[in-house]
Amino acid sequence: MKLGCIADDFTGATDLANILVRGGMRTVQTIGVPTAETALPECDAVVVALKSRTIPAAEAVAQSLAALRWLREHGAQQIYFKVCSTFDSTDRGNIGPVTEALMDALGCDFTIACPAFPANGRTVYKGYLFTGEVLLSEGSMREHPLTPMTDPSLVRVMQRQCRRRVGLIEHAVVRRGSEAIAARMAALRAEGIGIAIVDALDDADLHAMGHAFAALPLLTAGSGVAIGLPANFGLAPSAAAAELPPSSGARAIVSGSCSAASNAQVAAFLNRHPGRGFAVDPLLLAAGEDLAAAALAWAGTRLGEEPLLVYATAQPEAVKAVQAALGVEAAGALVERTLARVAEGLVGRGALRLVVAGGETSGACVQALGVKQLRIGTQIDPGVPWCQAFTGEGKPLHLALKSGNFGGADFFDKAFEVLP
Numbered sequence: 001m002k003l004g005c006i007a008d009d010f011t012g013a014t015d016l017a018n019i020l021v022r023g024g025m026r027t028v029q030t031i032g033v034p035t036a037e038t039a040l041p042e043c044d045a046v047v048v049a050l051k052s053r054t055i056p057a058a059e060a061v062a063q064s065l066a067a068l069r070w071l072r073e074h075g076a077q078q079i080y081f082k083v084c085s086t087f088d089s090t091d092r093g094n095i096g097p098v099t100e101a102l103m104d105a106l107g108c109d110f111t112i113a114c115p116a117f118p119a120n121g122r123t124v125y126k127g128y129l130f131t132g133e134v135l136l137s138e139g140s141m142r143e144h145p146l147t148p149m150t151d152p153s154l155v156r157v158m159q160r161q162c163r164r165r166v167g168l169i170e171h172a173v174v175r176r177g178s179e180a181i182a183a184r185m186a187a188l189r190a191e192g193i194g195i196a197i198v199d200a201l202d203d204a205d206l207h208a209m210g211h212a213f214a215a216l217p218l219l220t221a222g223s224g225v226a227i228g229l230p231a232n233f234g235l236a237p238s239a240a241a242a243e244l245p246p247s248s249g250a251r252a253i254v255s256g257s258c259s260a261a262s263n264a265q266v267a268a269f270l271n272r273h274p275g276r277g278f279a280v281d282p283l284l285l286a287a288g289e290d291l292a293a294a295a296l297a298w299a300g301t302r303l304g305e306e307p308l309l310v311y312a313t314a315q316p317e318a319v320k321a322v323q324a325a326l327g328v329e330a331a332g333a334l335v336e337r338t339l340a341r342v343a344e345g346l347v348g349r350g351a352l353r354l355v356v357a358g359g360e361t362s363g364a365c366v367q368a369l370g371v372k373q374l375r376i377g378t379q380i381d382p383g384v385p386w387c388q389a390f391t392g393e394g395k396p397l398h399l400a401l402k403s404g405n406f407g408g409a410d411f412f413d414k415a416f417e418v419l420p
Helices: 010-022 057-073 095-106 154-161 178-190 203-212 223-228 260-272 282-286 291-302 316-326 328-348 359-369 411-418
Strands: 003-007 027-031 045-049 078-082 111-114 122-125 128-131 165-169 193-198 218-221 251-255 277-279 308-311 353-357 373-381 384-390 396-402
Touching: 003 010, 003 057, 010 027, 010 045, 010 078, 010 223, 010 359, 010 373, 010 384, 010 396, 045 057, 057 078, 057 095, 078 095, 078 223, 095 111, 095 154, 095 193, 095 218, 154 165, 154 193, 165 178, 178 193, 178 203, 203 223, 218 223, 251 260, 251 328, 251 359, 260 277, 260 308, 260 411, 277 291, 282 316, 282 328, 291 308, 291 328, 308 328, 316 328, 328 353, 328 359, 353 359, 353 411, 359 396, 373 396, 373 411, 384 411
Parallel strands: 003 045, 003 078, 027 045, 078 218, 111 193, 111 218, 165 193, 251 308, 251 353, 277 308, 353 396
Antiparallel strands: 027 373, 122 128, 373 384, 384 396
16 A cells, blocks of 8 residues: 545545546545455555544544554555545644644654645635635635634644644745745754645646655645645556446435535526425424435435435525524434435435435445445546445445535536446
């Protein structure tokens, strides 16, 4: 194994694995830390997908260290801690605490942190994170139900979470190339800086960074930084790395994300497919209604070639009202459990081509389905590929795990158009 990766949610793991495959790395994604009995095919990279983004920081650290131990035992030459491209976290963590715990375990005194992914509109300039044309704090992430991001300065965000000093490698340095980046890292290290936020505006910046980071034991980054890593191991892009067997079975979508992108995708799907959507209302769930059973009964004879959608996606105002009534964590957990039951029921009824929208929702659904490994295939939109998995019952399943903020408005229909 050349590269060992630890992802803090399941969609982020798939996003990273997708980029590594497109760069020519044979990549396997595992769901959770593999056991001693886990058999892996020959591969260049393993991405261990955790569901640790929004759990207590101490639990996230423990899970991440367990993943690190397994990856090092299996020969990983470099460790990549994959975080969200919108740097989802709170002042308590989890990005900073996990990064520092990994640094301590690896015995390294310096690393970088960069969530940039220009292909999806995530750029960093002067240490400030932009989503599209606006600062992170001015976009939809300001209203995120679990990790509202109100400070766009990644230096400040990271420093509040870390005991090490946090610095910055500005774009003027990055634009001069790998040698300039390496020189700036050395200078920051000499100043006692332990973690450096790195600016990036386009893929050329990411390629330069990738080469400069070749000798670092640990990288903390969104998936974008991975663009420049395969070449460090002598690998080149290969279309064959993304080939999957042909798909079969009914088509279905489960959406739990309440991001602006997912709201637009749900609206576009319902407009194009009238009567093909079932809404899950958290307040009705809290009142005791079994909406998972209702959704599966509704799906009944509708399952087939034309996709159907079961969704709890809602606008920020509606989400806030539900959280006020139920509590933030309780509302999220209730919806996740319900949608996971729906996904399990849909697959059991023959929906073997399944799209899941939302990181927390994807984690709950994959765990309910008993998926242990994913083979990464064709990209649908930047950061979101189709994968092949086997459920706990041994059924072949084509699965797309979409981060809430990723994909165009037509994503759901596009996903099924590109699936072989």
